[in-house]
Amino acid sequence: MGQEIMITPSMKLADLIELNYRLLDVMSRLGVGLGFGEHTIADACRNCGISESSFLLICNEYACNGYVPSGELLASASVADIMKYLHNSHIHYMDSEMETLRLSLRELMAPADEAQRKVVEKFFLDYKAEVKNHFSYEEDVVFPYVEALLAGKSGNGYSIAQFEENHSNIDEKLNDLKNIVMKYLPDVCDPLLRNRVLYHIFCLEEDLHHHTLIEDNVLVPMVDLMEKGLSAEYGER
Amino acid sequence: MGTDNRKNVLLIMPSALVARGFESVFSDLGEFRVHGVLADLSNGAEVRLKNIGADVIVVDPVVFEYASRANARSLISQYSDAAVVGLRTISMSEDAWKQFDEVVDIYDAPPVIVRKLRAAMTSRSETPRTEGEELSAREKEILVCVAKGMLNKEIADYYSISIHTVITHRKNITRKTGIRTVAGLTVYALLNNLIDYSSIE
Numbered sequence: 458m459g460q461e462i463m464i465t466p467s468m469k470l471a472d473l474i475e476l477n478y479r480l481l482d483v484m485s486r487l488g489v490g491l492g493f494g495e496h497t498i499a500d501a502c503r504n505c506g507i508s509e510s511s512f513l514l515i516c517n518e519y520a521c522n523g524y525v526p527s528g529e530l531l532a533s534a535s536v537a538d539i540m541k542y543l544h545n546s547h548i549h550y551m552d553s554e555m556e557t558l559r560l561s562l563r564e565l566m567a568p569a570d571e572a573q574r575k576v577v578e579k580f581f582l583d584y585k586a587e588v589k590n591h592f593s594y595e596e597d598v599v600f601p602y603v604e605a606l607l608a609g610k611s612g613n614g615y616s617i618a619q620f621e622e623n624h625s626n627i628d629e630k631l632n633d634l635k636n637i638v639m640k641y642l643p644d645v646c647d648p649l650l651r652n653r654v655l656y657h658i659f660c661l662e663e664d665l666h667h668h669t670l671i672e673d674n675v676l677v678p679m680v681d682l683m684e685k686g687l688s689a690e691y692g693e694r
Numbered sequence: 695m696g697t698d699n700r701k702n703v704l705l706i707m708p709s710a711l712v713a714r715g716f717e718s719v720f721s722d723l724g725e726f727r728v729h730g731v732l733a734d735l736s737n738g739a740e741v742r743l744k745n746i747g748a749d750v751i752v753v754d755p756v757v758f759e760y761a762s763r764a765n766a767r768s769l770i771s772q773y774s775d776a777a778v779v780g781l782r783t784i785s786m787s788e789d790a791w792k793q794f795d796e797v798v799d800i801y802d803a804p805p806v807i808v809r810k811l812r813a814a815m816t817s818r819s820e821t822p823r824t825e826g827e828e829l830s831a832r833e834k835e836i837l838v839c840v841a842k843g844m845l846n847k848e849i850a851d852y853y854s855i856s857i858h859t860v861i862t863h864r865k866n867i868t869r870k871t872g873i874r875t876v877a878g879l880t881v882y883a884l885l886n887n888l889i890d891y892s893s894i895e
Contacts, residue, residue: 580880636872
C-alpha cells in the first residue's frame with residue numbers, strides 16, 4: 458500500500474501529473490498553473506514562493522495511500538504554506554465545487570416532481586451549510602491560532618490537540634447523497650447527467666478525504682512541533 | 695473452479711506481526727488462506743467487508759471502541775455472513791467472548807487455530823442467514839417516523855417496542871440503503887413515496 462514512487466524535487470511537473478492526474482486540482486490550489494513546459498517541482502516551488510518540503514508533503518499525502526510523513530520533512534516545511542493551501546482549498550470547495558454540484562443537481566432534478574426537487578435541494582443546501590460551518594471553524598479559530606504562534610505569541614489556552622478532538626466528519630451527508638443519486642432518483646432523471654453528477658460526487662468525496670488527511674497528518678503534527686518549540690520556523694524558545 | 699479450494703480468511707487486526715503470523719500458519723497447514731487484512735474498520739471498510747467474500751473473519755476486538763466491543767459480532771454481521779472468530783489479545787468478560795463462533799488465543803498452537811476456524815465455519819453454517827436487502831414493512835414504518843423527526847424513544851412508545859429494537863431496525867435501514875443521516879433518510883422516504891412533502895415542512 459505505501460508509496461511506490463517517491464515524489465522528489467527534481468521530478469518534472471508533467472511526470473507528477475502523469476503519476477496521479479487528481480494532482481491537477483492540488484496544483485491550482487498551490488498556485489501552479491498549466492503550461493509549465495519542462496519545469497521541475499523545484500522550479501515551480503521557486504516561482505511561486507513555496508518551500509519544497511511543503512510541496513512534497515501535500516503531494517505525497519494526496520497521491521500516496523497510507524503516506525506517513527517523516528519528522529524531518531515536517532520540521533523543514535512551512536506551516537504558512539500548508540495553511541495557504543488549505544485556505545485556497547476551502548475557497549475552491551465552497552465557490553467552485555459546491556456551486557457546480559448544486560447547479561448540476563438542479564438540472565438533474567428538473568424533470569422530477571416539485572416535492573422531490575425541493576427535498577433534494579434542501580438536503581444539498583443543508584450539506585453545504587454543514588461544510589461551510591466546518592471550514593469556518595478552521596478559518597476563524599485554527600488558522601488565527603497558528604498565525605499567532607508564528608508571530609511568537611501564545612495561544613491563549615487553545616492547542617492543536619483541541620482541533621484534533623473536534624475535527625468532525627463532514628462525509629456522511631455526501632455519502633448519503635451518493636446513495637440517493639445512484640439508487641433512488643426517479644426514472645425521469647437523465648441517465649447521462651446522473652452519471653456525471655455521480656462522478657462529481659465520487660471525486661469530491663475522495664478530494665475531501667485527502668484534504669482531511671493533509672489537516673490531520675501534516676498540519677496537526679507541524680503545529681504540534683511548533684507548540685513544543687521544535688520547528689525550524691518557530692525556532693528555539 | 696481450480697485446484698485451490700482453500701477457505702478465505704479476512705483478518706481485522708491492527709498488528710501486522712500477528713497478521714503475518716496467521717499467513718505463515720496457513721501457508722504451513724493449508725486449508726485456509728489470508729484473503730485480506732484490515733487494520734481497522736474506518737474509511738469504507740464496510741464496503742470491503744460486504745464484498746470481500748470471506749468464509750471466516752478473524753477479528754481482534756481491540757479494533758472496536760471499548761463500549762462497542764461486546765457487540766463486535768453483530769456489528770460485523772451487519773455486513774457479512776461469514777463465521778466470526780475472536781482473537782484473544784485483550785481481556786474481556788467471558789460473556790463478551792461468547793458472541794463469537796470461536797475464540798483463538800494468540801498462544802494457541804497452529805493446528806489448534808486451524809481446528810477452531812474449521813469449527814467456527816461449521817457452527818456458522820447451521821445458523822439461519824439474514825433476510826434480503828429490501829426494506830421490510832416494519833423497517834419502512836420506522837423509517838417514516840425517523841423522516842418525520844421522531845426520536846427513538848417516541849418511536850418505541852408509538853409501536854410499543856423497546857428502544858433496543860428501534861435501534862436495530864435503524865441499523866438495518868442504514869445497512870440496506872447506505873444512508874446514515876436523518877436528513878438523507880427523509881429524502882429517501884419522500885423519493886419512495888413513503889411520506890408527503892407537507893409532513894416534513
